[in-house]
Amino acid sequence: EDQVTQSPEALRLQEGESSSLNCSYTVSGLRGLFWYRQDPGKGPEFLFTLYSAGEEKEKERLKATLTKKESFLHITAPKPEDSATYLCAVQALKAAGNKLTFGGGTRVLVKP
Amino acid sequence: DTEVTQTPKHLVMGMTNKKSLKCEQHMGHRAMYWYKQKAKKPPELMFVYSYEKLSINESVPSRFSPECPNSSLLNLHLHALQPEDSALYLCASSKGLTNEKLFFGSGTQLSVL
Numbered sequence: 001e002d003q004v005t006q007s008p009e010a011l012r013l014q015e016g017e018s019s020s021l022n023c024s025y026t027v028s029g030l031r032g033l034f035w036y037r038q039d040p041g042k043g044p045e046f047l048f049t050l051y052s053a054g055e056e057k058e059k060e061r062l063k064a065t066l067t068k069k070e071s072f073l074h075i076t077a078p079k080p081e082d083s084a085t086y087l088c089a090v091q092a093l094k095a096a097g098n099k100l101t102f103g104g105g106t107r108v109l110v111k112p
Numbered sequence: 113d114t115e116v117t118q119t120p121k122h123l124v125m126g127m128t129n130k131k132s133l134k135c136e137q138h139m140g141h142r143a144m145y146w147y148k149q150k151a152k153k154p155p156e157l158m159f160v161y162s163y164e165k166l167s168i169n170e171s172v173p174s175r176f177s178p179e180c181p182n183s184s185l186l187n188l189h190l191h192a193l194q195p196e197d198s199a200l201y202l203c204a205s206s207k208g209l210t211n212e213k214l215f216f217g218s219g220t221q222l223s224v225l
Contacts, residue, residue, distance in 0.1 A: 032211045043116070043202045043216030044155065051211075087154060091211055097168040098143060098209045102154035 002027045002092050004103035011108045013078055021073040021106045023088030033071050034100065035064050036087040044087055047073075078110045116217035118203050124223045127193060133220045135186040135203030143167075143209050144186040146178060147202040149219070155202055161186060162209050193224045 005024045013019055025033065032051050036044035048057045050066040057064050061082060063074040073086055085107045089100040116137045125131050135144065143162050147155035160168035161180040169178075175197075177189040186203055200219040206212035 034213065041200075041221070042218050043204070044214075046213040046215070049211070049213060089154075096209075097160040097162065098145075098206055098212055098214070099157055099160070099168065100214070104154055105152075107152075 002090060002095075002101040004088055004090055004101050006086075006088050006103035006106050008106060009104065011106055013075075013108065013110045015079055015110055015112050016077050018074070018076045018078070021075070021086055021088075021108070023071040023073070023103055024069060025071070025088075025090045025103075026069075027090050027092045027101070029093035031091045031093045031095065033066055034089045034091070035071070035073055036089065038085045038087055038105070040085075047086075075108070078108075080110045080112050083108055083110045116203055116205055116215050118201075118217035118220050120220055121218065122221045122223075124225060125190065125193065126225050127195070129193075130189070130191045132190065133188040133201055133203075133222075135188075135217055136184055137205040137215070138184055139205065139207075139215065140183075141205035141207055141215070142183060143206045143212070144180065145204040145206075145214065146176075146186070146188050147204060147216075149200045149202055151199075159188075160209070167209070190222075193222075195224050198222055198224045 035047040038044040048064040085105045088103040146158040149155045159178045179187040203217045204214040
């Protein structure tokens with residue numbers, strides 16, 4: 001069974017204090033790993049897709065990396081507007097219907 | 113237009129009511145999804161439609177009935193719900209069914225009394 005575990009569950013940062021979120025996964029053949037951002041009361045917003053170990057993608061203050069067992073989302077010099085829940089999800093090669101297995105998320109709070 | 117629009121934003125219903133949730137997208141996406149999300153939990157897949165045909169039903173109780181009238185619209189008909197069905201119901205769409213990023217709507221916050 002595919003599994004995704006995110007840590008920490010919650011993260012409080014001061015503005016400008018860089019940190020990393022972890023997403024550990026077990027999947028029988030990875031088709032893709034996705035990162036989403038979710039604000040309270042809203043739907044998730046797509047950030048990145050990573051396909052193979054060693055791949056990295058960046059967007060503004062966010063950088064996602066991938067190894068064979070985990071992915072990291074690095075937040076560099078965060079601002080209060082980066083406060084959100086960050087969700088990691090995997091899609092297995094055998095997954096039907098674009099099915100994603102989500103992790104529990106990391107709630108990030110950035111204080112000014 | 114890169115939006116998925118869901119209505120209503122909030123819904124309160126009794127256990128004997130019948131209501132419907134609506135979802136619309138105009139991105140030409142051919143796959144549409146219903147997810148259920150409880151507070152502080154990740155989204156859980158309920159249904160997947162591909163080219164207006166039901167592709168996946170994740171063993172969802174029959175009190176939830178999906179419908180895809182055309183390629184832009186997705187409905188979720190609700191009947192005889194239970195209080196534990198209270199959650200945020202999210203609609204999403206994607207271009208296709210293989211490794212495609214999902215575009216989510218803002219959801220309908222449902223409370224069942």
